[in-house]
């Protein structure tokens with residue numbers, strides 16, 4: 529019999545046993561999609577000076593109050609600001625200075641009149657419309673202030689984040705190192721997707737769905753192909769994988785069948801420790817985890833849905849370095865009753881349909897051996913252990929895939 533642990537116990541074991549927190553600094557473009565390894569604080573104000581957001585005339589707003597087409601204000605031109613240059617002009621009352629879009633605001637000016645509402649008459653400008661203080665300008669530090677927290681540890685860098693880092697001159701970005709994840713499939717019945725399966729054979733799904741998951745989550749997969757259910761070959765490949773990878777995923781052979789030798793192979797390395805053999809989760813109960821050379825070696829259940837479910841619960845958080853806000857949820861109403869009385873925590877794939885202002889969640893039925901129960905679903909609902917199931921009409925949280 530397997531000694532079965534709860535999900536939270538496995539997560540605690542992982543957090544206590546493994547440290548995957550090596551960081552590095554990468555260039556701006558390289559940082560896209562990577563996870564920030566420590567707080568990033570702004571070293572300066574952005575913008576670094578107060579700027580106009582339009583082509584026009586910098587003014588004291590008060591000098592334009594009450595102006596109209598019929599009765600414009602007349603302001604004396606005091607000078608001009610050039611793009612990309614500082615200005616030392618101090619604006620005087622009832623004066624104005626021409627400023628291009630993005631140009632530096634002269635001292636004293638509190639707003640800018642768009643050029644369309646002005647007319648130049650020799651050394652003067654007429655203003656046909658009042659502006660309010662602050663209109664058409666961005667003040668120094670409006671975007672970011674020196675010392676502001678830009679990104680917390682665990683944030684995944686998006687294109688707009690690359691933009692703000694560029695704006696602040698942060699050209700070395702502290703991120704967690706990408707983890708190398710060795711993956712192999714075991715099973716005498718498996719053939720590669722490019723081959724035609726003979727009688728009793730099936731194409732390998734897990735190597736590919738797991739490698740794709742690793743790419744999506746920001747790791748680097750190293751695929752070792754299909755290894756026959758044979759102690760020696762499995763042990764040889766695993767020892768190669770341990771040399772070159774941070775984490776190892778072995779799909780299949782984790783249950784209690786006579787040919788399920790993943791556990792025996794894992795245990796055959798010096799100092800290896802079996803941490804988990806069995807998790808109270810449906811699907812995915814026959815899950816193995818060992819620590820070998822300080823590395824996490826997972827034995828994932830062979831059924832394709834179970835392999836991905838367990839990957840999502842335990843492997844993904846490691847590879848994505850505890851990424852914040854990575855899960856997107858919607859709330860939905862169960863469209864049908866669903867019974868779940870096996871005492872394990874369950875992850876139920878659901879298909880969503882819009883119904884007025886809300887979503888209805890339809891359970892996608894299917895054995896864990898049927899990969900399309902995931903492809904036909906939009907997301908997954910967690911059903912706590914000990915619940916009898918879900919009732920029609922009940923509101924549930926759906927984590928989108």
Ligand SMILES: Nc1nc2c(c(=O)[nH]1)N[C@H]1C(S)=C(S)[C@@H](COP(=O)(O)OP(=O)(O)OC[C@H]3O[C@@H](n4cnc5c(N)ncnc54)[C@H](O)[C@@H]3O)O[C@H]1N2
Nearest residue numbers: 713732733734735780781782783788814828829830831834
């Ligand atoms: N007597 C028991 N039998 C089983 C139990 C149990 O508790 N007692 N648990 C079942 C559950 S739940 C699962 S999940 C599977 C897990 O089995 P293994 O991890 O040992 O995996 P295999 O036996 O190698 O394969 C199971 C199944 O999945 C198919 N498979 C395996 N690898 C792949 C792959 N890479 N791509 C596509 N399909 C794959 C394989 O052909 C089998 O059909 O055990 C149950 N049995």
Ligand code: MOO
Nearest residue numbers: 811812813834896
């Ligand atoms: O729990 Mo198994 O993991 O059904 O497929």
